[in-house]
Amino acid sequence: MAETRGVLLPAYVVADESASMGPYYQDLSGGLAALCNGLRAEPMIAAKVRLAILGFSDDVQLRQGLSDMRMVERLPQLAVRGATNYGAAFADLLQRIPHDVQMLKNDGYKVHRPVAFFLSDGQPTDGRHWHDPHRMLVDRNTQPFAPNIIACGIGSARADTMLQVATRQEFAFVALPSADIGRAIAEFFHALTASLVASGRAMADGNPTLVVNRPEQFRLAIDEV
Numbered sequence: 001m002a003e004t005r006g007v008l009l010p011a012y013v014v015a016d017e018s019a020s021m022g023p024y025y026q027d028l029s030g031g032l033a034a035l036c037n038g039l040r041a042e043p044m045i046a047a048k049v050r051l052a053i054l055g056f057s058d059d060v061q062l063r064q065g066l067s068d069m070r071m072v073e074r075l076p077q078l079a080v081r082g083a084t085n086y087g088a089a090f091a092d093l094l095q096r097i098p099h100d101v102q103m104l105k106n107d108g109y110k111v112h113r114p115v116a117f118f119l120s121d122g123q124p125t126d127g128r129h130w131h132d133p134h135r136m137l138v139d140r141n142t143q144p145f146a147p148n149i150i151a152c153g154i155g156s157a158r159a160d161t162m163l164q165v166a167t168r169q170e171f172a173f174v175a176l177p178s179a180d181i182g183r184a185i186a187e188f189f190h191a192l193t194a195s196l197v198a199s200g201r202a203m204a205d206g207n208p209t210l211v212v213n214r215p216e217q218f219r220l221a222i223d224e225v
Helices: 019-040 086-106 131-138 159-165 181-204
Strands: 006-016 049-056 060-067 109-111 115-120 148-153 172-175 218-220
Touching: 006 019, 006 086, 006 181, 019 049, 019 181, 049 086, 049 181, 060 086, 086 109, 086 115, 086 131, 115 181, 131 159, 148 159, 159 172, 181 218
Parallel strands: 006 049, 006 109, 006 115, 115 148, 148 172
Antiparallel strands: 049 060, 172 218
């Protein structure tokens, strides 16, 4: 039997690229660069994580396939375009995650349950049509690689929607009403980096745990009434 090469955590950043994000493009780009550089600065931790970047709008664009950030030379770039089609994002993950996990397994790795960090500044423009692909994505009875989803809403994204997207109530966050949107985006990426570093460190210590940090300028969605 072939020796296991290690244990990995596949992580997906699913970022809203709709037109309403236009004023915050620099914040998105800066946050994404900080995430990538933060993982590069922790090579022992980065070895435990494989990172993919997806931008969603009318459709999904792969900005970076699942990668070892120690080996990535060019930073991924997001764009600003179109509407806010949640269904496209979840349908893409439904197809992408099983393929990625199987690829890692074929390469000799053990794989922890994937995690997706979802960021949106608005309500879904596809109404309730996103519910079916989301339900199929997170159903562990039929989808063995169903991910944990951490959902963060800014701008006009509502708390009840983030609660529906997240796979656990404590994984759903919304920006404080007083929050500056640009700063909230930066804090999202800061918390995401800290979560991946802490989760990778726990894996390296032999105590695999998904660590989810609440971003500054956000509160738990469940707290909003």
